[in-house]
C-alpha cells in the first residue's frame with residue numbers, strides 16, 4: 001500500500017510539474033520566442049550546435065527572408081469554421097502538414113531528447129523524422145509512440161556500407177517507421193565558424209547568446225550520438241549505385257532529402273521506390289549560398305511540373321510562421337519540415353515546449 005501511495009504522490013508531483021511547464025510555455029507566442037527562452041536555459045555548446053550554419057549564413061538567412069517576400073492572395077467568403085489539417089505523406093495519414101525534420105543530438109537541448117520531440121509530435125499526429133545522428137536509439141525513440149504515430153528514419157550512407165546495412169536491419173524491424181529519408185546534401189561536412197571566436201563574432205553582430213556557463217552540469221553534458229559512425233559519412237555516393245543498394249536492404253519507401261535543383265528532382269522521380277523528396281539546403285548548414293527550398297519548388301513548377309504529380313514534394317528551412325506553411329502548401333508542397341524550432345522548443349520547456357511550438 002505504501003508503495004502504491006508513494007507512486008501516486010510521485011505521479012501527482014510529476015503531473016503538477018508538467019502542468020507548470022505547460023503553463024510557462026503558454027506565454028510563448030512566436031517561434032523566435034522559443035529561441036530566446038531556450039538560450040537562457042541551455043549551454044553555449046547546445047546553442048552554437050543548433051544556431052550554426054555554413055560560411056556567412058547567407059542560405060540560413062535567405063531561408064527565412066524568402067517567405068517574407070511572398071505575399072498571400074486571400075480569397076474571402078469561404079467557410080473556414082471547421083478546418084481539417086490532416087493530410088497524407090507518402091500515403092500515410094498524418095494529423096498535420098508539418099513534420100519535424102531530422103536533427104542530431106536533441107539531448108543537448110533537454111534530457112528527454114528525441115523521445116521528447118516524438119511525444120510532442122504524437123499529440124498532433126505529426127511525423128517525426130529520426131536523425132541517423134540522434135542522441136537516443138531509434139528503438140528508444142519510438143518506444144512511447146502513440147498507436148497511429150508515424151516516423152521516418154534519416155540515413156547518412158557510411159563509407160563502409162555494412163555500417164548502414166546494420167542500421168537498416170534495425171529500422172526494418174520497427175513498424176512505426178514508415179520510410180527511409182536518405183540525406184544527400186552533405187557529401188562533406190559544412191564549414192561552421194562558431195566556437196570561442198564565433199561567439200565573439202555573433203556578440204559583435206548583437207545576436208542573442210546564452211547566459212549559461214560554457215559547461216553547465218545539465219542538460220546534456222554527456223550527450224553522444226547513439227549510433228556512432230566508425231568509417232565516416234560517404235563522400236563517394238552516386239545516384240544509381242546508392243538507390244539500388246538501398247533497395248536491396250529495405251523495402252520501405254524512400255524520401256530523398258536535400259534536393260536543390262529541378263534537375264535532381266527529375267532524376268529522383270525516375271526511381272520506383274523513391275516516393276518523395278524534401279527540398280532542403282540542410283538549414284544552410286552545408287553549402288552556403290545554396291538556394292532556399294521555395295526557389296527549388298518554383299523551378300520544379302516551371303521546368304518539370306509533372307514531378308509534382310509523381311512524388312510527394314516537401315520543403316524545409318526557415319519555416320517559422322503558419323503563413324510560411326500556407327505559402328509552401330499553396331505552391332505545391334505536400335508538407336513542411338521544422339528543424340531548429342524543435343530544438344529551441346525542447347530547450348525552452350521539454351515536451352511541453354515542443355508541443356507549444358507545434359501549436360504556434
Ligand SMILES: Cc1cc2nc3c(=O)[nH]c(=O)nc-3n(C[C@H](O)[C@H](O)[C@H](O)COP(=O)(O)O)c2cc1C
Pocket residue numbers: 049050051063101102103104131132133134154183257280281282283284285316317318319337338339340341343
Ligand atoms: C542542430 C541541427 C542538426 C541537424 N541534423 C541533421 C541530421 O542529422 N540529418 C539531416 O538530414 N539534417 C539535419 N539537419 C537539417 C534539418 O533536418 C533541416 O533540414 C533544417 O534544420 C531545416 O531548417 P530550419 O532549421 O531553418 O527549420 C540538422 C539541422 C540542425 C539545425
